[in-house]
């Protein structure tokens with residue numbers, strides 16, 4: 001065992017974590033770690049099954065006398081995110097994660113640690129091996145490929161699990177129980193455009209920059225500026241005053257990020273360049289005031305560029321795109337009625353791209369309520385169709401609506417109180433979790449998610465608080481005992 005882990009409690013959990021860190025297990029490379037999990041099942045004479053994609057369920061019989069207790073599911077995901085600092089030599093398909101400890105936190109050396117979700121996997125295996133625990137019948141579920149689209153959970157068949165009480169071990173703040181997440185779905189809008197010979201005039205590049213951006217779910221309630229929306233606003237105002245021609249509009253690059261930059265190439269009559277700058281300055285003054293505390297670095301860059309190639313949009317195509325971008329929704333649409341401050345429904349106008357014959361717009365929407373997500377997508381479709389644009393809306397993934405009356409939540413809270421003599425908090429997140437998918441497949445599944453203190457997951461700064469892992473373990477043990 002690694003010397004840094006030798007003295008940590010609980011030993012059984014850390015022993016498994018030590019094995020897991022030696023087995024490469026990035027997303028979509030879970031075969032070896034799955035073999036390890038199965039080897040532990042075999043060693044303990046436990047029944048197990050593995051489905052076609054690689055998800056595993058191990059069944060542990062109840063402690064004698066507790067066979068009638070409800071079946072509990074403990075779930076973790078097998079894969080980890082592989083990120084390293086550029087100056088570190090490391091092969092995620094071969095090398096063991098190197099460990100370091102600082103101020104009570106376990107980290108890796110220049111790479112992700114895989115505590116997300118290796119600690120959850122190790123805890124489940126420790127539950128399997130520990131003969132001293134008191135519990136009802138258990139299903140230990142290990143999913144594959146959580147990190148690149150929740151696909152393992154997506155493949156689980158209805159007969160794979162018998163239990164209806166579900167502990168997800170993949171949360172990141174000890175003492176906080178997650179009881180909800182959002183579902184999500186994308187829309188791609190395609191607006192056909194016509195072009196004509198570019199008018200004479202001065203060609204300007206207009207760029208919105210300096211915005212904070214951020215995660216399209218977690219950060220959507222921060223009130224940050226959307227570069228595409230802001231660019232469109234200044235162009236709209238400009239077009240009201242001075243007849244402009246648009247050559248192209250670009251902005252954003254990731255569906256799950258709020259766009260930080262957007263840029264337009266336009267032509268204004270040369271005699272009107274100064275007047276155009278005044279209109280833009282006024283529009284920017286308004287925006288800067290609206291975002292005065294949130295987006296202090298917001299700026300508009302205007303520069304004259306070479307009178308280059310290419311035709312510009314016809315007047316009617318120009319009006320269509322400017323109006324469409326103005327009308328499309330972006331931001332928080334609805335707040336949770338159960339959890340103060342939690343966003344229930346939102347949408348992110350994420351990507352704008354101009355090609356020769358069409359302009360495409362990518363939008364990602366989220367909600368913890370399925371019908372509200374569907375309604376948001378219909379609103380986007382309706383708006384797009386008013387501009388004679390078409391939409392493509394592939395299936396999304398489902399959310400998990402918070403149930404504050406959940407029985408497993410009540411037991412988890414009582415167990416936490418019993419262990420630590422303090423109250424746990426309850427939260428939900430505006431992003432996707434495996435519980436959303438599981439909840440949709442298994443109606444009536446009663447779920448809660450928790451975990452140890454974990455900071456900076458998915459980055460080489462990932463670290464897990466050692467003392468919180470021991471509390472996490474005690475809490476699991478108590479929940480099992482209370483439901484037995």
Ligand SMILES: [Zn+2]
Pocket residue numbers: 077116117146170
């Ligand atoms: Zn995770």
